[in-house]
Structure formats: C-alpha cells, structure tokens
Amino acid sequence: MKVTIKNLTKRFPDMTAVNDFSAVIESGELIALLGPSGCGKSTMLNMISGILPSTEGKIYFDDKDVTDLTPEKRGVGLVFQNYALYPHMTVYENMAFGLKLRKVPKEIIDQKVKAAAEILGITDYLSRKPKALSGGQRQRVALGRTIVREPKVFLLDEPLSNLDAKLRESMRFEILSIQKKLNITVVYVTHDQIEAMTVADRIAVMNKGKVQQIDTPDTIYHHPANVFVATFIGSPAMNVVKARIEGTKIVIGECAIEIPAEWLKIVGTRKEVIFGLRPEAAKPNFDNAMVKGTVDFMENTGNLKTASLTLADGQNFFIQDSNQNIDLRNVTGFDFDWTNVNLFDVETEENIGYVEA
Numbered sequence: 001m002k003v004t005i006k007n008l009t010k011r012f013p014d015m016t017a018v019n020d021f022s023a024v025i026e027s028g029e030l031i032a033l034l035g036p037s038g039c040g041k042s043t044m045l046n047m048i049s050g051i052l053p054s055t056e057g058k059i060y061f062d063d064k065d066v067t068d069l070t071p072e073k074r075g076v077g078l079v080f081q082n083y084a085l086y087p088h089m090t091v092y093e094n095m096a097f098g099l100k101l102r103k104v105p106k107e108i109i110d111q112k113v114k115a116a117a118e119i120l121g122i123t124d125y126l127s128r129k130p131k132a133l134s135g136g137q138r139q140r141v142a143l144g145r146t147i148v149r150e151p152k153v154f155l156l157d158e159p160l161s162n163l164d165a166k167l168r169e170s171m172r173f174e175i176l177s178i179q180k181k182l183n184i185t186v187v188y189v190t191h192d193q194i195e196a197m198t199v200a201d202r203i204a205v206m207n208k209g210k211v212q213q214i215d216t217p218d219t220i221y222h223h224p225a226n227v228f229v230a231t232f233i234g235s236p237a238m239n240v241v242k243a244r245i246e247g248t249k250i251v252i253g254e255c256a257i258e259i260p261a262e263w264l265k266i267v268g269t270r271k272e273v274i275f276g277l278r279p280e281a282a283k284p285n286f287d288n289a290m291v292k293g294t295v296d297f298m299e300n301t302g303n304l305k306t307a308s309l310t311l312a313d314g315q316n317f318f319i320q321d322s323n324q325n326i327d328l329r330n331v332t333g334f335d336f337d338w339t340n341v342n343l344f345d346v347e348t349e350e351n352i353g354y355v356e357a
Ligand code: ATP
Pocket: 012, 013, 015, 016, 017, 035, 036, 037, 038, 039, 040, 041, 042, 043, 044, 191
C-alpha cells in the first residue's frame, strides 16, 4: 500500500505541531520519522492513523483519499511505546482478541495467530500470561496482535524505547525482517538516530514541525540538506565551522587551503561559508596539517579514538580515528579530502552543493 501525504498541517491553538508535510511512502517501504523531542513525530503518525484530524492537507492510501476516514476504516496497525497487553489473557488470547471482536471464524483466527507467532518466534509462549514474559517477548506479542489483523500500513511509535539497549538492537533486526517478510509499508517514529539509520529505507528528519530532509540513511549521513541535519546525525555530529573565502582559497581556522575548480563553482561569489566535515573524515596529521589545531582532550572507546581540537580562530573541531596504533594527543591538526566536504550557506544554513566521490 502506497501512502501519499500532501501538505499535511496540524495547528493547535497555541502552536503549529506539523507544518506542511509532504511525502510519498512507497508500498513495502519503511520510513522513519526522526527528530528531537517535540518536533511533531507523534502528531504526524496520529494524523496518518486517523486518531488525530489534520488542520490542512490530504492523505491517500494508494489512490484512495482517507483524510476523513476513522482509524478502523483506514485499516492501519498501531504499536505504541506503552503497549498494554491484557494481563488476564494468555499470549494466544491477546493476539486473537481483535479478530474475535470482528467475529472472524475460530479456525481462521487459529491459523493467523499461529502463523504470526511463528514469524515472531513466540510459538512456545502462546499459553503464557504476559507477566511471565520478558520485555522483548511482550513487545513481540504487541507486534503479533497487530500483525494478525493484516494491516495495510503499520505505524510504530517508539516501539522499542521501553527495552534495554541490547534488546533494542535485536528487536530492530526482528522488526526489519518481519517487515521485509510481510512486505508491509511502515512508518516508524523514533528519536534514536541509530534506530532510524539501521531500520529505515528512508528517513524523514523533522525539526519544529518541519521536514528538513527525506532521504536514504546514506544520503542523510553524507549529504545532509542543512546544518540542522548535519549536526543532528552522527556522534559526535558533523563538524560545522565558519570559513572565509579569499580568492581561490578557503580559510579554515586561519589556515588557507586551495579550493579545487569544481568547488569554486559551487562557492560562487560567497565571501563566507560553513565548512562541514565528519569527524572520521578528518585525517589526523602529526607534522604539517592542512588545518592546524591543538588537542583539548582525547577519548578512547576501544574501537575508536576521538580528539577535540581548538583551531587557531578558537573554533572547535572533532577528529576520530579507528587506528589503535596512533596517539591522537600528538596531532598537529587534520587533513581532508574534498570528496568528504559539505558546504553550507551562512545565512540559510542550507547545503550549497557537493561534488560526488
Ligand atoms: P516526543 O519525541 O517527545 O514524543 P514528538 O516529536 O512526537 O515528541 P509531538 O508529540 O508530535 O512531538 O508534539 C509536537 C508538538 O505539539 C509539541 O510541542 C507538543 O507540545 C504539541 N502538542 C501535541 N499535542 C498537543 C495538543 N493536544 N494540544 C496542544 N499542543 C500539543
């Protein structure tokens, strides 16, 4: 089922929670809505489900306008962060409940519950009560309860945030494999960038009710549309520092570097830009660095070393390296390849272009 969202807006009396959201979610695609707390993710999801009416805009499931339909009529499956299972019912009964209410014949219910349990790996727990299950198992039952209804569109709101880090990781892969197996269209709300990067075909990054960028995880990571996206994704985030343009040179932290011809076209007549480089694309230099800096501190997480540098003009820059044989505390600065660079306009903070690697 393809979901088309056109100019969707939600205004509350004192604020606009979602502002002019448009997107086409292809059939079988998993799209993650990602953004900081309060950016409008849940409001967006609730409008797609039909729980919350929109102020403006339209929603289509395939070619059908569903904007004014109730959640039941839309046929969506919802799984929330606080999934409530009925404590007095077994796993089987919990999963069968929705179908029973719809008077689906017993044999069919049985087939569906067993098939869903198989996919989710909870067949052995069907006769247990929820209190005898772990958090991850309960979450699988919550998913199962929705899957048996065979929704055309699956809407998940922070489905893993009640689970511990390790379980979240394995559940992420399970959700992904179920989604691919059943080929369902999924909208997945999360504030966790790793979760979004690992599960999504495409990510819609939101801030203050506005979509900042809708793209594949790779493009979002390597070519963020603006400074917000650049600094929201990645840990540490992309370095963004102000740089002057002097003739054919860019001056980063008082170090002048020749700009390649194809980049000069992108820079145009600008006198200043925001220079963006991911920490792992800043190559440590111990001798004669392109951009010089002094080390403030170094952090070693075993597989990665991260150093914070202060450039000559006082701006801060993170560099990261996985080579355990080098000591980042002794760097004199960093080098970079222009293929890893993103430049942003100082006024609009929009990406002004990049040269493909
Ligand atoms: P979180 O990750 O914290 O759940 P979110 O991105 O899902 O945040 P929403 O719950 O969609 O954000 O809320 C977006 C904005 O709309 C917030 O500023 C919130 O306070 C506001 N909001 C949500 N519901 C209402 C309401 N019923 N009345 C007024 N304002 C609301």
